[in-house]
Amino acid sequence: MTTLLPPAIIHALAIVIFVLTYLGVALGRLPGFRLDRTGIAFVGGALMIGCGGLSFKQAIAAVDFNTIALLLGMMILAASLRRAGFFALVTRTALKRAKHPLALLAAVVAVSGILSAVLVNDTICVVLTPLVLEIVLAAGVAPMPYLIALAAASNIGSVATITGNPQNIIIGSLSGISYAHFAATLAPIAALGLILVFATVALLWRGRLRPAEPAAPQDRKPEKTSAIHLRLMIKAILMLAVFVIACLAGLAPAEAALIAAALMLLTPGLKGAPLIAEVDWSLLLMFVGLFIVVAGMQRAVITPAIVHHIAALHPGRPAVLVPLTAILSNIVSNVPAVLVLKPFIAALANPHRAWLMVAMAATFAGNLTLLGSVANLIVAERAKSRGITLGFTDFLRAGVPITLISLILGTLWMVFID
Numbered sequence: 001m002t003t004l005l006p007p008a009i010i011h012a013l014a015i016v017i018f019v020l021t022y023l024g025v026a027l028g029r030l031p032g033f034r035l036d037r038t039g040i041a042f043v044g045g046a047l048m049i050g051c052g053g054l055s056f057k058q059a060i061a062a063v064d065f066n067t068i069a070l071l072l073g074m075m076i077l078a079a080s081l082r083r084a085g086f087f088a089l090v091t092r093t094a095l096k097r098a099k100h101p102l103a104l105l106a107a108v109v110a111v112s113g114i115l116s117a118v119l120v121n122d123t124i125c126v127v128l129t130p131l132v133l134e135i136v137l138a139a140g141v142a143p144m145p146y147l148i149a150l151a152a153a154s155n156i157g158s159v160a161t162i163t164g165n166p167q168n169i170i171i172g173s174l175s176g177i178s179y180a181h182f183a184a185t186l187a188p189i190a191a192l193g194l195i196l197v198f199a200t201v202a203l204l205w206r207g208r209l210r211p212a213e214p215a216a217p218q219d220r221k222p223e224k225t226s227a228i229h230l231r232l233m234i235k236a237i238l239m240l241a242v243f244v245i246a247c248l249a250g251l252a253p254a255e256a257a258l259i260a261a262a263l264m265l266l267t268p269g270l271k272g273a274p275l276i277a278e279v280d281w282s283l284l285l286m287f288v289g290l291f292i293v294v295a296g297m298q299r300a301v302i303t304p305a306i307v308h309h310i311a312a313l314h315p316g317r318p319a320v321l322v323p324l325t326a327i328l329s330n331i332v333s334n335v336p337a338v339l340v341l342k343p344f345i346a347a348l349a350n351p352h353r354a355w356l357m358v359a360m361a362a363t364f365a366g367n368l369t370l371l372g373s374v375a376n377l378i379v380a381e382r383a384k385s386r387g388i389t390l391g392f393t394d395f396l397r398a399g400v401p402i403t404l405i406s407l408i409l410g411t412l413w414m415v416f417i418d
Contacts, residue, residue, distance in 0.1 A: 005052055014053040014300035017044055021293045022340075025286075026332045038282040041289030053296035062295030063288050066173040066254040071120070071284060073257025074163055077240055078123040079278035080264050084233035087115070087127040095135040101209040104139065105149055106198055108132055112150050113157025113194040117187070118240065121158035121165045122280075125151065125375045129382035143383070145205035147390050148398050149197055151379040152367045156193035156406065158375075159186050159363040162253055165375075166283070167334045167362050172253060174342060175355040179247035185356050189413045193364070193406045200402050232270065239264045287335070294339040302343050318357060318411045325361035326407055330372055334362040353418065360410040368403040370395040 005013075021044030024030040025037050035043065049059050081087060094111050098104040116124045132150055136143045158164030161183050162172035172182060202209065239260040246256035265272040328337040338358060345354045366373030370380060370392045380390040 010052045011300045013051040014048065014296050017047050017051065017053070018293055018297040018301075020044070021289075022332045022336055025290070025336055036282075038286040038289070041286040041293065043289075045289035045292035048293050048296035053300050054292065058295070058299070059292045063291045064170065064173050066252070067170050068284055068287060069254040070163065070169050070173065070257045071166065071287070072279060073243075073254070073259075073261040074120050074169075075123065075279045076261035076275055077236065077243065077257070077264060078119045078127075079275045080232065080236040081119075081240070082127055082278075083229070083275065084236050085228040086233050086236060087124075088131055089228060089233075090115070091128055091131040092135065095132065101139075101141050102202060104136070104141065105146060105202060105209060108146050108149050109153040109194050109198045109201075112153040113190070113197075116154040116157040117160035117164050117190060118244070120163065120169075121154040121375045122283075122378060125154050125378040126382070128154075129379050130386070133383065133386055133388065142205075142208040143388055144390065144394055145201050145208060147379055147383050147388070148395055149201045151373075151376045151395070152197045152201070152398065152402055153194055154375045154379075155363055155366045155373055156197055156402075157190055159193070159360055160190035161187070162247075163257075165334075165363060166287070167338045168359050169253075170287075170335065170338050171355050171359045174346075175352060177352055177355060178250065179244075179253055181352075182356070182359075185417065186360060189360065189406075189410050192409060192413075196406055196409070197402055200398055200405075204398055204401075232267070235267055236264060290336060290339055294336075294342070298343055318414050321354060321357050322361045322407060322411045322414075325358050326365035326368075326403070329362045329365040330368055334366055334373065337362055353414070357411075357414050360414065361407060364403060364406040364410055367406070368396075368399050370399075372399070372403075 020030070021040055024035070024040035024044075028037055029035065030040055045059065048054055049056055054062065091111055094107045095104060098107040112124060112128055115128070128150060129147070132146055133143060136146045155165075158168065162168050162177070162179050168182075171177070172179070242263070243253075243256045243260040246259070247253050264270075265275065325337060325341065328340065331337075332340070341358055345351050345358065348354050366376065370376050370390065376395065380395075383390050
């Protein structure tokens with residue numbers, strides 16, 4: 001598409017579109033419009049093309065289809081595991097064996113953190129929140145600390161691998177870092193972070209981690225018991241193993257995920273339509289819009305001269321990059337923050353190391369507030385549907401120490417292994 005607008009006007013419009021899009025994504029809405037984050041990102045991308053900030057061909061080239069493909073494949077695998085009853089089986093088995101409230105807390109942290117390290121943490125929170133509530137309420141203990149532990153552990157655990165969360169998936173695609181190297185670098189700090197989550201929640205809620213009055217019957221809506229489909233579960237676990245092994249062997253994660261998802265759909269007697277219907281298409285569309293908006297902003301404003309000038313200020317130093325990423329992630333959310341940092345990271349002398357620091361900081365920063373990550377909001381919304389309110393101040397009480405300490409530990413770890 002061509003435009004007759006002067007370059008100065010195009011640049012100004014690109015900046016306005018970028019700011020409004022990121023403001024809308026950060027707030028989850030635009031005043032006066034009934035658009036969610038996906039709608040805002042889509043409109044922003046379309047307007048960036050319309051104003052001449054990008055041509056249609058440039059916009060298509062700006063979309064990182066490796067990221068889209070990896071997310072799509074992982075969503076299909078996660079849907080297969082859910083329909084097979086895998087998550088329900090693992091969660092109920094682990095939580096029902098934990099008799100003491102502290103053991104129950106440890107089980108919530110471990111299950112959430114480990115599963116989020118393999119699959120996208122947002123999906124894990126969608127599936128686990130009702131299951132955790134079911135066990136916790138049946139045990140007659142206060143649900144608040146367990147909900148906070150679930151959200152925080154899913155964020156912390158997800159930093160361990162490229163497939164742990166959406167921002168890691170983007171970083172893996174942009175950086176070219178192998179699955180094995182990514183995991184070898186960040187899995188140890190993820191394990192330490194899970195211990196931190198358990199210790200913090202156990203300390204702050206030590207007076208409430210004891211048997212309490214069960215919720216009133218009218219406040220507790222029964223969850224549907226997930227049926228166990230053994231053959232489907234075995235096939236889904238096998239395909240997940242194929243994906244991980246292929247990644248460790250050097251195959252691109254996006255290719256491995258698509259192949260594993262395709263083989264999963266080629267299961268005799270399995271209807272593929274319900275699995276495909278569970279794909280979060282709105283999230284994929286949001287990513288497409290954000291890729292285009294950021295590319296338009298970069299082309300119009302973030303010139304190579306500006307990038308190299310900022311790179312000369314040594315933003316790759318941990319003491320600078322980690323807090324910068326954490327602050328930016330809490331202003332515009334972690335996925336947009338990663339996309340904004342892309343041109344500056346690419347200009348650094350050691351972009352791989354910088355990307356790993358960004359992955360750690362953007363993920364750990366999500367635990368600061370209830371609005372810090374989509375996983376937190378999922379837990380809050382799923383709990384609300386059961387009549388349980390996860391308050392902003394309650395989350396902040398644990399989020400501040402978990403975030404600050406985990407960021408410090410993560411920074412020290414990155415300096416140590418350098």
